[in-house]
Amino acid sequence: MGVGEGGVPSDLLTNATAMPLPLPPPLIAGSGEAVASPAGVQGAAPHGRARRTLALLLPRLPVERLRRPGPVVVWAQRGARRVVVSVSAEAGSAGLRAGQALADAQAIMPGVVLVPEDPAGDAAALNRLALWCLRFTPLVGVEGEDGLLLDITGVAHLFGGEDALRAEMLRRLARQGLTARAAVAGMPGVALALVRGGWGGVVVAGKQEAAVRPLSLAALRLDPALVSALQGLGLRDVGSVAAQPRAGLVRRFGAGLARALDEALGHAARPISPIRPPPEMQVARDFADPVATRAGIEAALDLLLDALCRALREAGRGGRRMLLRAHRVDGAVQEVAIGTGLATRDPQHLARLFHGKLEGLEPECGYDRITLEAPVADPMAGVQNGLGTTGRSARREELAQLLDRLSQRLPVWRLAPRASHWPERAVRRVGAFDEMEDFDGWSARPRPLRLLRRPPFIGAMALLPDAPPSLLRIGREAHRVVRAEGPERFEPEWWRDRADRKLRDYYRVELASGARLWVCRIGLVEPGGEARWALHGHFP
Amino acid sequence: MSNPPNAPPLDRPALLSALRARIARLERAGASEAMAARGEDAIPLSPAIDAALPWGGLPRAALHEILAAEPGAAAGFAALVLARAGGTVLWIAPEPDAWPPGLARFGLSPAQLVLVRAARAQDALWAMEETLRCAAVGAALLVAGALDLTAARRLQLAAESGGVLGLLLRPDEDNAAPTAALSRWRIGAAPSDSTSPHAIGDAAWSLDLLRCRSGRPASWRATWHGSELVTEEGAATPARRRA
Numbered sequence: 002m003g004v005g006e007g008g009v010p011s012d013l014l015t016n017a018t019a020m021p022l023p024l025p026p027p028l029i030a031g032s033g034e035a036v037a038s039p040a041g042v043q044g045a046a047p048h049g050r051a052r053r054t055l056a057l058l059l060p061r062l063p064v065e066r067l068r069r070p071g072p073v074v075v076w077a078q079r080g081a082r083r084v085v086v087s088v089s090a091e092a093g094s095a096g097l098r099a100g101q102a103l104a105d106a107q108a109i110m111p112g113v114v115l116v117p118e119d120p121a122g123d124a125a126a127l128n129r130l131a132l133w134c135l136r137f138t139p140l141v142g143v144e145g146e147d148g149l150l151l152d153i154t155g156v157a158h159l160f161g162g163e164d165a166l167r168a169e170m171l172r173r174l175a176r177q178g179l180t181a182r183a184a185v186a187g188m189p190g191v192a193l194a195l196v197r198g199g200w201g202g203v204v205v206a207g208k209q210e211a212a213v214r215p216l217s218l219a220a221l222r223l224d225p226a227l228v229s230a231l232q233g234l235g236l237r238d239v240g241s242v243a244a245q246p247r248a249g250l251v252r253r254f255g256a257g258l259a260r261a262l263d264e265a266l267g268h269a270a271r272p273i274s275p276i277r278p279p280p281e282m283q284v285a286r287d288f289a290d291p292v293a294t295r296a297g298i299e300a301a302l303d304l305l306l307d308a309l310c311r312a313l314r315e316a317g318r319g320g321r322r323m324l325l326r327a328h329r330v331d332g333a334v335q336e337v338a339i340g341t342g343l344a345t346r347d348p349q350h351l352a353r354l355f356h357g358k359l360e361g362l363e364p365e366c367g368y369d370r371i372t373l374e375a376p377v378a379d380p381m382a383g384v385q386n387g388l389g390t391t392g393r394s395a396r397r398e399e400l401a402q403l404l405d406r407l408s409q410r411l412p413v414w415r416l417a418p419r420a421s422h423w424p425e426r427a428v429r430r431v432g433a434f435d436e437m438e439d440f441d442g443w444s445a446r447p448r449p450l451r452l453l454r455r456p457p458f459i460g461a462m463a464l465l466p467d468a469p470p471s472l473l474r475i476g477r478e479a480h481r482v483v484r485a486e487g488p489e490r491f492e493p494e495w496w497r498d499r500a501d502r503k504l505r506d507y508y509r510v511e512l513a514s515g516a517r518l519w520v521c522r523i524g525l526v527e528p529g530g531e532a533r534w535a536l537h538g539h540f541p
Numbered sequence: 542m543s544n545p546p547n548a549p550p551l552d553r554p555a556l557l558s559a560l561r562a563r564i565a566r567l568e569r570a571g572a573s574e575a576m577a578a579r580g581e582d583a584i585p586l587s588p589a590i591d592a593a594l595p596w597g598g599l600p601r602a603a604l605h606e607i608l609a610a611e612p613g614a615a616a617g618f619a620a621l622v623l624a625r626a627g628g629t630v631l632w633i634a635p636e637p638d639a640w641p642p643g644l645a646r647f648g649l650s651p652a653q654l655v656l657v658r659a660a661r662a663q664d665a666l667w668a669m670e671e672t673l674r675c676a677a678v679g680a681a682l683l684v685a686g687a688l689d690l691t692a693a694r695r696l697q698l699a700a701e702s703g704g705v706l707g708l709l710l711r712p713d714e715d716n717a718a719p720t721a722a723l724s725r726w727r728i729g730a731a732p733s734d735s736t737s738p739h740a741i742g743d744a745a746w747s748l749d750l751l752r753c754r755s756g757r758p759a760s761w762r763a764t765w766h767g768s769e770l771v772t773e774e775g776a777a778t779p780a781r782r783r784a
């Protein structure tokens with residue numbers, strides 16, 4: 002990488018990057034070495050081991066993600082001006098730089114390719130890269146529009162140390178055609194300040210402040226007006242700003258500067274907001290030859306499921322959600338997620354759930370790494386075979402597996418009773434796995450078996466305005482009413498209903514054919530007005 | 542299990558029925574375990590109907606077709622069968638409109654009922670087949686339109702392997718195709734016995750057994766009284782229409 006490491010004495014580096022680059026273990030084992038990380042390693046900094054963070058800066062991402070040959074410039078409209086936003090390396094060496102007027106850039110280099118900016122595309126590309134970075138550590142966060150923060154606590158040894166991890170990451174990014182700068186430090190804010198200040202490397206825990214102090218003010222990522230104001234005072238690096246009395250600084254430039262200083266110097270914590278919650282369990286497998294066929298993916302999935310379920314069993318847990326993440330050779334990352342109603346660690350059941358969804362993958366040139374993680378794992382006691390309860394719990398599990406399979410493709414729910422006399426609110430939808438207690442508060446009067454979701458309006462004739470109907474007109478057919486019971490008046494629930502809801506008078510009617518219907522008159526009949534009737538259900 | 546009957550070998554009807562029972566047991570070998578766990582393998586409807594059915598009731602591990610001449614009556618009959626099948630019951634429909642306050646009257650509690658919405662016919666068939674193969678389910682109902690013979694046969698085989706009772710609720714159409722289901726019913730509404738124009742009385746249905754494997758078509762008029770199905774004597778006439 003053409004990233005300078007100047008400006009900082011070399012004794013700050015733990016060990017020079019000149020050491021031979023060892024391949025990380027997951028890559029050596031082409032057959033794949035499944036690595037299960039125990040629950041709770043990531044997240045909060047564990048005791049006894051300092052937290053380590055890697056910050057990654059992609060200064061030329063808007064240009065390089067286009068993958069165009071030759072000099073390229075991305076420009077944007079800023080008010081009345083057209084300015085250069087990002088330049089490729091070739092264009093940069095010719096003297097073009099971000100912030101230049103577009104006309105100047107064209108004058109300097111007439112043959113340059115101009116591309117209008119696309120912030121949404123840049124953000125998507127950065128997000129894709131963040132997903133790709135999940136191959137290094139489970140906790141990755143996006144910083145601004147060109148930075149990534151990786152929590153590498155406890156994972157560096159898998160790649161042969163922090164230096165090797167950093168070098169490996171930069172090497173792989175370079176293979177994707179991306180210019181990047183990476184710095185490793187204890188606090189996320191320090192690492193971020195280092196890369197923003199133009200420095201790349203590894204800083205040991207005790208020397209963070211010393212590493213940040215000589216950096217330029219760009220490391221703080223301040224407002225340009227504030228930077229020029231500080232420079233006007235002769236404060237040109239982080240150290241000289243930090244040396245000023247804090248009270249005056251805050252009074253004059255606001256608390257934002259103090260906050261940025263504290264974060265950059267490692268005095269204040271800066272949280273990483275992860276793009277994916279760190280999983281409780283994860284297994285991974287690398288492939289020397291990319292896997293591209295369905296059969297290959299299924300075989301890999303089976304191996305991963307076996308490993309993950311074994312790890313879950315050892316931890317006494319069962320997964321509620323599973324996420325398969327496939328890293329394609331070209332850097333794209335695809336994800337397939339499944340969910341189960343009850344915690345499970347049955348590889349065959351999980352494999353069946355996944356098989357229906359693997360069609361969503363697009364392994365064009367193949368996957369070189371597939372990971373499987375359980376983002377949510379619940380405690381799950383083991384079941385001993387041969388006990389009296391085995392049969393019942395096996396039945397329950399079998400039913401849960403059926404409902405899992407169905408709910409992968411279709412909406413599945415149960416209806417739970419609710420304390421409301423209003424017909425539409427008598428039940429509410431709950432998940433298929435929710436516990437439900439028995440309920441015997443139903444009305445003693447007959448109720449229809451099927452409640453029409455969209456009750457049609459019907460015509461009705463009654464001898465008197467408030468008498469039961471004697472003739473119903475449903476569609477184009479007229480039906481004579483032989484028997485009618487009612488009315489049963491339903492008052493709207495004023496405490497939860499809208500104000501203009503009308504009361505209903507329900508009648509149970511039997512037609513000459515024997516059909517029994519639940520019809521209602523909506524509202525009170527005004528003198529001279531027409532009553533509105535609706536068919537709401539079918540009686541047995 | 543397969544002992545030859547002790548009766549004299551010349552009693553041909555007894556021999557034939559024993560062989561039939563043996564073949565039926567062989568055909569449902571996969572389901573026998575699931576059914577043994579549940580105790581009985583036929584659901585009683587009412588004494589008169591049970592006597593007319595060769596299995597002494599509506600058998601599990603089979604598919605039964607219900608043609609709905611009247612939606613309410615057909616849903617009532619289906620709810621009755623589902624409730625008597627016991628266990629978890631799945632209701633698969635393009636727009637499931639089952640309403641527990643009414644179903645509770647047939648003894649089907651909301652804790653038993655799972656609803657599945659399948660807008661497309663192929664999804665509905667897949668869901669039904671998966672359900673029928675699962676021995677942990679008591680019964681399943683599929684609300685469907687026309688169904689070809691292959692699909693129905695698949696469902697019947699699935700029900701046999703899982704030991705689950707499957708109901709197929711279809712609109713009553715004259716061109717109902719031949720079916721692979723074990724029995725076909727047409728359920729319509731009948732005028733109730735109530736003498737007053739202000740009380741609609743007990744639900745009354747006309748039950749037509751249109752087709753029944755190794756049985757004869759028959760018709761009943763039944764009323765749902767309290768918690769039992771009361772059929773009227775002497776109404777067992779052959780079905781009006783053969784299917």
